[in-house]
Amino acid sequence: MISRAISAPVKAAPKDNLGCVASKLRVDVHVDNGDIAFYRKCMAEPDLERIAMPASERGFLTGISLGNAHRRKIFRGARALDRHFDTDSIYIRDFSEDYQADMYGNFDFVLVELSRPFLDRLADEQNLPAISGLTCGAHQKDAVLGHLARALAANLELAGDINTVFIEQVGLAIGSHVARQYGGFNATNERAKGALSALNEARAKELLLERTRDGVSIADIARECNLSRGYFIRAFSKSTGRTPHQWLLEQRTEQARRLVERTAMTLSEIAAQCGFADQSHLSRVFLKLVGVSPGAWRRHALRAPDASEG
Numbered sequence: 001m002i003s004r005a006i007s008a009p010v011k012a013a014p015k016d017n018l019g020c021v022a023s024k025l026r027v028d029v030h031v032d033n034g035d036i037a038f039y040r041k042c043m044a045e046p047d048l049e050r051i052a053m054p055a056s057e058r059g060f061l062t063g064i065s066l067g068n069a070h071r072r073k074i075f076r077g078a079r080a081l082d083r084h085f086d087t088d089s090i091y092i093r094d095f096s097e098d099y100q101a102d103m104y105g106n107f108d109f110v111l112v113e114l115s116r117p118f119l120d121r122l123a124d125e126q127n128l129p130a131i132s133g134l135t136c137g138a139h140q141k142d143a144v145l146g147h148l149a150r151a152l153a154a155n156l157e158l159a160g161d162i163n164t165v166f167i168e169q170v171g172l173a174i175g176s177h178v179a180r181q182y183g184g185f186n187a188t189n190e191r192a193k194g195a196l197s198a199l200n201e202a203r204a205k206e207l208l209l210e211r212t213r214d215g216v217s218i219a220d221i222a223r224e225c226n227l228s229r230g231y232f233i234r235a236f237s238k239s240t241g242r243t244p245h246q247w248l249l250e251q252r253t254e255q256a257r258r259l260v261e262r263t264a265m266t267l268s269e270i271a272a273q274c275g276f277a278d279q280s281h282l283s284r285v286f287l288k289l290v291g292v293s294p295g296a297w298r299r300h301a302l303r304a305p306d307a308s309e310g
Contacts, residue, residue, distance in 0.1 A: 019051035088146035110149035
């Protein structure tokens with residue numbers, strides 16, 4: 001007679017309401033103030049943590065990085081977006097969309113959850129247009145939010161009525177700043193001036209970085225912003241001082257510059273990684289925008305530490 005051992009099912013580790021495994025967090029603070037909530041989340045371990053949360057009606061989450069070197073891969077359908085976070089890097093998560101990401105530890109974030117009632121009340125109190133959504137660029141930094149987040153982090157765990165009022169006031173300042181900068185409050189005025197709304201500008205930049213690698217055209221991106229191609233190009237140029245193509249070349253060249261400085265990748269590999277046609281294309285654009293060739297830039301970067309030591 002053959003006996004088989006039956007293994008008990010492995011229980012999943014409990015997760016918090018943002019999808020993190022609570023036991024892995026070195027700092028885990030949550031302060032709820034009705035229609036706005038505050039979090040401080042720190043994880044010192046470099047372990048991979050996978051987050052998957054279904055869509056909900058909770059509103060929006062703004063994350064502000066207090067540290068360096070955190071990275072995550074965010075999945076949107078068949079696409080994956082790599083994010084690298086430095087101090088003052090931010091992201092905005094729309095809870096109405098499914099969220100799935102691989103997080104690679106070593107993070108320190110202050111997070112502010114803004115409910116839709118909070119945003120509706122904010123617009124009413126400040127006599128501003130209704131906010132249909134919040135979004136920011138894929139590599140957005142915000143020194144104002146960084147300053148406010150550090151003030152908030154220093155007080156989240158303190159008790160007392162005065163501290164409660166302080167947290168509420170800082171929270172309102174953060175909510176107002178996020179709404180004004182990333183919610184398209186000035187859409188009517190900006191459209192009258194011929195520029196993109198803040199919401200459309202951030203969305204267009206994100207789409208340019210993500211989708212042009214897949215052969216998506218300017219017309220497709222304009223359509224997602226509910227604009228004609230011609231109007232989109234003029235409005236984008238008005239907002240940024242660059243045509244969409246010029247702006248994209250600058251962003252890809254900046255990405256290439258970081259890879260030239262910080263990695264041992266070949267120039268051919270960097271060209272492919274950053275969306276250039278080939279190494280020759282990268283070299284021509286790099287020389288035009290940076291003023292030296294990629295090879296010369298790498299040689300200078302390698303010599304720089306020795307020069308500082310001398």
